[in-house]
Amino acid sequence: MTVTTETRAAVLHDVDAASARRAGRTGRGSNGGDQRVPVAVGSTAVLLLGALYCLLPVAWVLIASTKDASELFSTFTFAPSTHLWDNIVALTEYRDGLYWRWMLNTALYAGVGAIISTYVSALSGYALAKYTFPGKGVVFKVLLMGVLVPGVILAIPQYLLLAQAGLTNTYWSVLLPQLISPYGIYLARIYAAAAVPTDIIESARTEGARELYIFHRIALPMMGPGLVTIFLFQFVAVWNNFMLPYIMLGNDELFPITVGLSGLLNQGASLPAMYTLVITGALLSVVPLIALFLVLQRYWRVDLAAGAVKA
Amino acid sequence: MRAAFRTGAVATLAAAALIMTGCSADTGSEGTADDPIELTYWAWAPNLDKVVDLWNDEHPEIQVTVNKQDGGDPAITKLLTAIKAGSGAPDLIQAEYQKIPTLVSSDALADLSDAGASDLADQFSDGTWDSVTLGGDAVYAIPQDTGPMMFFYRDDIFQQLGLSVPTTWDEYAAVARALHAADPSKYLGTFSANDAGWFAGLAQQAKSEWWSIDGEAWGVGIDEEPTQRVAEYWGGLVQEGVIDNKPMYTPEWNAGLNDGTQVGWLGAVWGPGVLSGNAADTAGLWKAATLPTWGGDASNGNWGGSSTAVTSQSKNVEAAVEFATWLNTDPDAVQALVTETGIYPASTDAAASSLTEAPEFFSNQADFYDVAADAAASVAPFQYGPNVNVAFSAYNDEFAKAAEAKTVDAFLAAVTAMQQVTVDDLESSGFTVAD
Numbered sequence: 108m109t110v111t112t113e114t115r116a117a118v119l120h121d122v123d124a125a126s127a128r129r130a131g132r133t134g135r136g137s138n139g140g141d142q143r144v145p146v147a148v149g150s151t152a153v154l155l156l157g158a159l160y161c162l163l164p165v166a167w168v169l170i171a172s173t174k175d176a177s178e179l180f181s182t183f184t185f186a187p188s189t190h191l192w193d194n195i196v197a198l199t200e201y202r203d204g205l206y207w208r209w210m211l212n213t214a215l216y217a218g219v220g221a222i223i224s225t226y227v228s229a230l231s232g233y234a235l236a237k238y239t240f241p242g243k244g245v246v247f248k249v250l251l252m253g254v255l256v257p258g259v260i261l262a263i264p265q266y267l268l269l270a271q272a273g274l275t276n277t278y279w280s281v282l283l284p285q286l287i288s289p290y291g292i293y294l295a296r297i298y299a300a301a302a303v304p305t306d307i308i309e310s311a312r313t314e315g316a317r318e319l320y321i322f323h324r325i326a327l328p329m330m331g332p333g334l335v336t337i338f339l340f341q342f343v344a345v346w347n348n349f350m351l352p353y354i355m356l357g358n359d360e361l362f363p364i365t366v367g368l369s370g371l372l373n374q375g376a377s378l379p380a381m382y383t384l385v386i387t388g389a390l391l392s393v394v395p396l397i398a399l400f401l402v403l404q405r406y407w408r409v410d411l412a413a414g415a416v417k418a
Numbered sequence: 419m420r421a422a423f424r425t426g427a428v429a430t431l432a433a434a435a436l437i438m439t440g441c442s443a444d445t446g447s448e449g450t451a452d453d454p455i456e457l458t459y460w461a462w463a464p465n466l467d468k469v470v471d472l473w474n475d476e477h478p479e480i481q482v483t484v485n486k487q488d489g490g491d492p493a494i495t496k497l498l499t500a501i502k503a504g505s506g507a508p509d510l511i512q513a514e515y516q517k518i519p520t521l522v523s524s525d526a527l528a529d530l531s532d533a534g535a536s537d538l539a540d541q542f543s544d545g546t547w548d549s550v551t552l553g554g555d556a557v558y559a560i561p562q563d564t565g566p567m568m569f570f571y572r573d574d575i576f577q578q579l580g581l582s583v584p585t586t587w588d589e590y591a592a593v594a595r596a597l598h599a600a601d602p603s604k605y606l607g608t609f610s611a612n613d614a615g616w617f618a619g620l621a622q623q624a625k626s627e628w629w630s631i632d633g634e635a636w637g638v639g640i641d642e643e644p645t646q647r648v649a650e651y652w653g654g655l656v657q658e659g660v661i662d663n664k665p666m667y668t669p670e671w672n673a674g675l676n677d678g679t680q681v682g683w684l685g686a687v688w689g690p691g692v693l694s695g696n697a698a699d700t701a702g703l704w705k706a707a708t709l710p711t712w713g714g715d716a717s718n719g720n721w722g723g724s725s726t727a728v729t730s731q732s733k734n735v736e737a738a739v740e741f742a743t744w745l746n747t748d749p750d751a752v753q754a755l756v757t758e759t760g761i762y763p764a765s766t767d768a769a770a771s772s773l774t775e776a777p778e779f780f781s782n783q784a785d786f787y788d789v790a791a792d793a794a795a796s797v798a799p800f801q802y803g804p805n806v807n808v809a810f811s812a813y814n815d816e817f818a819k820a821a822e823a824k825t826v827d828a829f830l831a832a833v834t835a836m837q838q839v840t841v842d843d844l845e846s847s848g849f850t851v852a853d
Contacts, residue, residue: 177699180673202486263499270503276485357460357496357508358485375462375489376615377565377688377722379695380667 165393172387179382194387201381205359206367206388213346213363214395215278220285221342227286228337232295233326237308247296253289262350269355280355281363285345291337298333299326335406339399346396364392451478455737460497461512462487463563463724465758472754473744480737482510490514490724491807494521497729501526509732510742514724515549516615516802516810518558519629521727523804528728529556533739541747541765545799550725553631553801558727560742561764562755565686565722566793567619570693572681573705573782575604583707590710591655597681598660605662605674606682609652611817612665614810615721619686620652621645622719622800624712628840629803635852636803636844641837646830647712653829656821663821672696684709686721687762687790690777702782708793718796723764762790769794805843812839 171179173191182188198206235247265284269275274283303326311321327334349365356362359370368388371381449455459470459482467484474481485508487493494517500506501524513521521527535557539547542561550559571583579600584590594606610616621628624644630637639645655661662680664670674680675697685692693704709718726742728735745751752768755761760777763769769791776786783789803809816832816839844851 176695177676177697180669180696181676266499267503270500270505273505275500275503275506354496354499357458357487357500357506359487370486370488370492373488373492374464375491375722376613376667377686377691378464378489379672379692381695382669382672 168386168390168393172383172390174383176383179386190383191387194383195391198384198387198391201384206364206384206391208360209362209364209367210392210395212278212361213365213392216281216285216348216352216363217342217345220282220345221338223282224286224288224291224341225334225338228288228291228295228341229299229327229330229334230322231292232297233299233303233322233330235292235296236299237303237305237326250289250292254293256289258344258348259350262354265351266354275355276357276361278361281352281361284351285341285348288337288341288344291341294333294337294340295330298330298336302333303329332406335403339403342399343396364388368392449479449734449737454479454481455734457482457510457732457734457738457741458508459484459510459512459726460487460493460508461485461510461726462489462493463512463755463759463761466512466755468758469745469751469754472751473741477741480741482741487512490517497521497526498524501730505731507729507731509728509734509738511727511729512562512724513559513727514722515546515561515720516618516806518550518725518727519552519802519804520806522552522558525730527558528730528732528735528738529558530560530728530735530739530742531555531557533736535560535739535743538743538747541767543764543766543794543797545797546723546764548799549802559725560727560739560746561723561725562746563688563723563761564764564794564797565619565688565720565762566790566797567623567684567686567709567719567721568689568790568793569707569709570683570685570689570704571606571707572678572700572703574703575678575681583705584710585707586714587651587710587712591651591660594655594660595658603679604681605660605679607684608662608664608666608671608674608680609656609817609821610664610666611821612667612814613721614813616666616684617648617813617817618800618810619719619721620648620684622798623709623717624648625717625798627801628809629801631801632852635850637852638803638837638841638844640809640840641834645833649829649833650826653820653826656824656829657826659824663824676700687793688722688760690779690786691760694777694779701779704780705783706780706786706789708789708796716796717798718793720797720800723762725764762794803840803844804849805840805847808843809836809840812836 167184170185170187172194174182174188175190175193178188178190235243235250261284266275266280269280269283274280307325308321311325316324346363347365348363349369352361352363352366353369356366359367362370368385371385371388374380457480459466461484467486470482470484487496490512493511494513497507497511498521507526513527518527536555538557538560546561546564550561551557569584575581575597576583579597581593581596582589584593590606597604597606618628621640621644624647626642626644626648627637627639628645630639652661656663662674666683671680675683675693676699678700683689683693689706694701711717726746728738728742732738745755746763747765747768749768749771752763752765753772755763756772763772773787773790776783780786813832813836816835817829820828820832841851
């Protein structure tokens with residue numbers, strides 16, 4: 108559990124940092140450079156404390172992953188050691204590289220899941236924004252209610268449903284429930300309303316373009332930045348999801364990293380918890396997320412707030 | 419536009435139908451090498467898959483796949499969810515003895531007596547066999563390993579301070595005082611409010627009867643003399659401050675094992691694995707002894723130990739029993755269990771022949787398994803009830819407060835509260851509770 112919170116904290120921190128950088132950029136732009144902003148000591152101190160609060164656990168993971176099992180509990184907390192590589196090797200050797208299988212599984216759940224989910228969100232969001240059809244209001248209200256329901260409490264009903272179909276303990280059991288994201292559809296609707304002018308759709312229709320062609324060739328590219336946002340949200344949500352795979356999966360070869368690492372800590376009373384492996388595993392599991400954010404950051408120009416205001 | 423929506427809906431339905439048909443029907447009960455019976459087995463013992471590979475090599479007609487689980491509790495919770503859902507349960511599951519009554523009352527386990535499991539009774543000690551039959555004619559599981567409790571201590575520190583190994587609880591208290599007086603940073607042990615199984619083992623040693631069956635009614639005897647005596651004893655030591663009050667299996671406890679501030683540990687026969695995993699550098703410094711006794715009365719408790727059960731959703735009960743019997747009684751299989759998973763086998767004959775060399779961590783103590791055999795021989799009978807999980811979580815809640823309060827009264831109050839919670843839960847679940 109702590110692992111999930113830590114990775115989440117790390118991710119949140121990353122989101123904060125990204126938005127802080129953006130804010131900084133626009134801030135400088137609008138001030139024109141010659142106006143002096145008084146340094147607010149109080150708020151800076153609060154922000155520094157906040158930064159420390161977010162960064163300290165990350166630093167701890169970084170340092171603790173360099174220690175071997177006995178050093179972890181006996182040396183000073185923030186004194187690094189030299190066993191990082193040994194730990195990575197031990198983690199790789201654990202049950203013939205099961206950890207890397209978890210990593211691939213997570214990439215599958217999060218990557219494929221987020222891509223399909225983004226596409227579904229774009230399709231439904233676009234439909235809700237640009238078409239009029241009976242029941243549209245009801246569909247949208249149900250969707251809004253869906254945004255309010257936390258995914259965690261749906262895990263058990265989803266388990267019971269998938270058990271009926273005999274799909275529990277398969278890749279499908281984790282992929283399928285995460286394909287529909289009410290929040291993603293909601294964002295896509297707002298973004299489609301703001302970024303895709305109805306006139307263009309109309310003129311495409313007069314040229315004889317078919318509806319799906321219009322969506323794929325005209326609307327989808329226009330929604331690009333919004334879709335990157337949805338993709339990132341969904342990717343992080345799936346990457347960090349613990350409850351759903353924990354309930355659905357019994358075979359640890361299908362586990363994502365979150366569930367796998369928590370299992371290493373809860374081995375039962377007769378086995379020692381594998382602290383060093385878990386810490387090293389947690390560290391390595393954040394790396395792809397950081398990489399993803401750094402790569403996609405430049406596509407992520409317009410965020411949720413901009414879309415909301417325009418709508 | 420409407421048409422487009424309709425096609426979309428049809429496509430979705432078609433996709434759903436495709437997925438539905440993905441689940442295949444089970445075949446008949448006779449397996450062949452070409453069309454083997456496939457069994458899934460949820461278990462958490464490390465490296466169990468390597469033992470199962472031996473079976474799979476010899477038995478092409480029955481192929482077993484191990485799905486490794488995260489320790490006993492999550493696996494059982496998952497199994498109960500799958501039983502309620504009506505599908506998704508494995509054929510076989512590694513079940514701790516205290517979970518069996520709960521599983522039986524949820525109809526999660528198949529009765530194995532018709533599949534030949536009844537003939538195995540003489541392979542196991544009476545107490546162990548009772549815990550898989552619950553005293554009746556049905557057989558709900560085949561015993562795999564047991565966890566007789568043992569006392570582990572740092573031989574080097576004992577010698578350095580001239581302490582002798584305690585054989586009774588009075589002596590244990592005296593040694594705890596002497597050790598703490600000699601070095602206030604050191605403790606002979608800790609009272610762990612996190613490990614209900616550990617406390618249940620200590621209560622079992624004192625001959626408590628936490629649950630009993632009286633006709634159709636369940637009796638709950640937690641708040642009675644034996645358990646009160648145990649709680650009073652530990653409450654006294656914690657109140658005095660000569661025993662630590664922090665839970666086991668925490669980073670802090672691990673640090674204590676490494677730096678020698680935790681000088682003793684009341685563990686069980688599987689302890690070498692825990693010690694070598696948490697404090698590898700202290701190998702060769704520890705020794706094992708039987709648990710201190712109440713006034714010389716040779717008696718012991720179990721902490722842990724598990725069995726192989728067949729779930730009620732299995733369509734191949736006979737094949738599953740055949741495998742489970744081999745796994746837990748065949749000499750080669752038991753030998754592999756000992757070397758690969760490090761368990762202490764429940765099968766008495768197999769245990770004697772496969773446990774010859776002391777575990778590596780205790781290479782300084784050649785008679786380790788003789789001590790273990792003594793510990794196993796004197797285990798007192800103990801009956802678990804259908805709501806062990808409730809009683810155990812009440813233990814965690816109540817004793818966490820007591821360990822924090824550090825008074826004898828708080829320890830005794832915790833026992834009373836445990837009794838109350840357990841009885842209330844039995845009654846609200848519809849069981850008859852004897853007064």
